[in-house]
Amino acid sequence: MPESNLAERSDRSEEQVSGAKVIAQALKTQNVEYMFGVVGIPVTEIAVAAQELGIRYIGMRNEQAACYAASAVGYLTGRPLIVIGGSSERSQETMGAFQEFPQVEACRLYSKFSARPSSIEAIPTVIEKAVRSSIYGRPGACYVDIPADFVTLQMNVNSIKYKECCMPPPVSMAETSAVCMAASVIRNARQPLLIIGKGAAYAHAEESIRKLVEQCKLPFLPTPMGKGVVPDNHPNCVSAARSRALQSADVIVLFGARLNWILHFGLPPRYQPDVKFIQVDICAEELGNNVRPAVTLLGDINAVTKQLLEQFDKTPWQYPPESKWWNTLREKMKDNEAASKELASKKSLPMNYYTVFYHVQEQLPRDCFVVSEGANTMDIGRTVLQNYLPRHRLDAGTFGTMGVGLGFAIAAALVAKDRNPGKRVICVEGDSAFGFSGMEVETICRYNLPIILLIVNNNGIYQGFDTDSWKEMLKCEDATTGAPPICLLPDSHYEQIMAAFGGKGYFVQTPEELQKSLRQTLEDTTKPSLINIMIEPQATRKAQVNIAKQKEGKASTPSLAPSRGLCKHF
Numbered sequence: 001m002p003e004s005n006l007a008e009r010s011d012r013s014e015e016q017v018s019g020a021k022v023i024a025q026a027l028k029t030q031n032v033e034y035m036f037g038v039v040g041i042p043v044t045e046i047a048v049a050a051q052e053l054g055i056r057y058i059g060m061r062n063e064q065a066a067c068y069a070a071s072a073v074g075y076l077t078g079r080p081l082i083v084i085g086g087s088s089e090r091s092q093e094t095m096g097a098f099q100e101f102p103q104v105e106a107c108r109l110y111s112k113f114s115a116r117p118s119s120i121e122a123i124p125t126v127i128e129k130a131v132r133s134s135i136y137g138r139p140g141a142c143y144v145d146i147p148a149d150f151v152t153l154q155m156n157v158n159s160i161k162y163k164e165c166c167m168p169p170p171v172s173m174a175e176t177s178a179v180c181m182a183a184s185v186i187r188n189a190r191q192p193l194l195i196i197g198k199g200a201a202y203a204h205a206e207e208s209i210r211k212l213v214e215q216c217k218l219p220f221l222p223t224p225m226g227k228g229v230v231p232d233n234h235p236n237c238v239s240a241a242r243s244r245a246l247q248s249a250d251v252i253v254l255f256g257a258r259l260n261w262i263l264h265f266g267l268p269p270r271y272q273p274d275v276k277f278i279q280v281d282i283c284a285e286e287l288g289n290n291v292r293p294a295v296t297l298l299g300d301i302n303a304v305t306k307q308l309l310e311q312f313d314k315t316p317w318q319y320p321p322e323s324k325w326w327n328t329l330r331e332k333m334k335d336n337e338a339a340s341k342e343l344a345s346k347k348s349l350p351m352n353y354y355t356v357f358y359h360v361q362e363q364l365p366r367d368c369f370v371v372s373e374g375a376n377t378m379d380i381g382r383t384v385l386q387n388y389l390p391r392h393r394l395d396a397g398t399f400g401t402m403g404v405g406l407g408f409a410i411a412a413a414l415v416a417k418d419r420n421p422g423k424r425v426i427c428v429e430g431d432s433a434f435g436f437s438g439m440e441v442e443t444i445c446r447y448n449l450p451i452i453l454l455i456v457n458n459n460g461i462y463q464g465f466d467t468d469s470w471k472e473m474l475k476c477e478d479a480t481t482g483a484p485p486i487c488l489l490p491d492s493h494y495e496q497i498m499a500a501f502g503g504k505g506y507f508v509q510t511p512e513e514l515q516k517s518l519r520q521t522l523e524d525t526t527k528p529s530l531i532n533i534m535i536e537p538q539a540t541r542k543a544q545v546n547i548a549k550q551k552e553g554k555a556s557t558p559s560l561a562p563s564r565g566l567c568k569h570f
């Protein structure tokens with residue numbers, strides 16, 4: 001071997017690498033593209049090393065929002081979240097080190113895998129396992145704990161062996177006999193219904209599910225984040241008759257949708273007591289929750305739907321489009337749509353939710369991402385704002401966690417910028433929901449993400465007071481004792497938060513102002529904007545004719561009667 005090569009080799013063998021660089025390289029090897037976080041001792045170096053390797057680093061204002069953003073990137077790209085936490089130095093463990101905490105144990109409850117590598121050499125193996133665990137089976141977050149001393153420790157380059165990127169998740173299929181049985185239950189249904197969940201969106205099952213809907217002419221309902229797997233304006237979408245469809249169906253096929261509170265647990269009185277559920281899910285533990293299903297199909301939702309389609313290809317069948325069931329659903333939809341339209345057309349000021357969403361829907365680009373959180377804002381917005389594409393709606397979902405909106409919007413804007421340039425992100429926030437992560441407006445402006453934030457402002461959580469009632473209340477009582485806990489300060493100018501960081505802010509009170517500001521924000525693709533939309537503080541959902549709720553004596557939202565909370569003499 002020539003001498004120069006030998007010299008080069010010995011040089012290289014002495015080359016040192018920091019723990020931070022090993023972490024960054026291990027992440028890069030697993031094809032991690034984005035990193036979100038808030039830096040500080042000891043993790044700053046990890047972010048710097050990641051950037052040097054071309055991983056995009058997005059500095060957020062709060063770790064919660066950073067996690068929400070990373071989880072949304074995972075949902076949009078199929079590469080779920082791994083969380084890396086800096087922890088105290090190993091040599092100071094149990095001594096009361098700076099921020100000492102049993103992080104690995106604490107995270108076990110919230111993640112599929114939680115571990116601290118035993119050495120720097122072990123980092124690539126642990127990171128590969130974390131990434132693999134996060135995407136195999138039902139996806140979920142994983143945690144890797146990095147002690148502070150690992151970050152700066154120097155190692156010989158040759159002592160580190162990187163693990164190849166893990167293989168994509170294997171595709172599992174359902175048992176053939178179960179598929180045949182499911183097809184037979186569907187064929188014999190009198191009032192069938194498909195429910196398309198977030199799992200179907202995540203599994204990219206849009207093509208096969210749409211084929212099943214169209215080939216068998218079946219009515220379907222999306223769950224909140226299942227919206228768009230088959231477009232909301234598809235003639236077989238019965239969202240506008242949701243309660244009726246759930247209440248009367250005799251066979252329901254669930255595609256990646258859990259029978260949790262969003263679907264009223266699959267139980268009477270919201271469902272027929274003898275309804276037959278067919279559950280299609282990637283997670284075995286989900287099957288049989290709350291109900292005894294007629295058939296369970298365990299596997300990848302796209303693959304299993306294709307298995308079902310094979311059955312209907314072999315022996316073609318379609319549900320009669322002129323059946324009594326279809327007529328009932330169509331009539332109910334017509335009634336409900338008319339009621340919403342009537343509310344939307346109300347000219348009185350302040351506006352109500354329906355008027356606002358009607359005007360937003362009119363201008364919404366068909367391919368935009370819709371992010372939403374809030375109570376009434378999210379629930380009503382979901383019924384009016386349409387999704388035409390899968391994985392284009394992100395909302396507070398199963399946990400109903402307020403605070404996710406801005407992180408989700410940032411994630412969608414980044415993914416859009418990299419993979420679908422020109423797509424817009426509309427983030428529809430209740431005024432309370434916005435408050436949870438409002439400072440991320442600075443993040444949005446720093447990275448100049450042209451997100452359109454809409455704050456539907458009713459001065460409160462579900463409802464609020466108008467300025468006069470608020471002032472009246474303060475005349476005779478201190479706010480801490482007199483103000484209803486659901487009230488926020490009336491007429492807050494949230495648009496000024498956007499203006500403070502260089503974005504464009506609008507304060508709107510009328511449909512005309514709303515239309516104009518929407519037009520302007522949609523035209524301007526160069527910067528973020530925020531439209532603060534004032535609505536009637538006491539506005540609520542349209543009354544739902546819901547036998548079940550009436551029976552239980554429940555109201556859909558707490559009503560803030562004017563007498564309640566105002567001073568006793570008022």
Ligand SMILES: Cc1ncc(C[n+]2csc(CCOP(=O)(O)OP(=O)(O)O)c2C)c(N)n1
Nearest residue numbers: 374375376377402430431432433460461462
């Ligand atoms: C993390 C978290 N904290 C508190 C709540 C309770 N909560 C439910 S909805 C909501 C806010 C609703 O108000 P807003 O966002 O203004 O929407 P609105 O109903 O007024 O349109 C809150 C605080 C929650 N869901 N999540």
Ligand SMILES: [Mg+2]
Nearest residue numbers: 430431458460
């Ligand atoms: Mg509100």
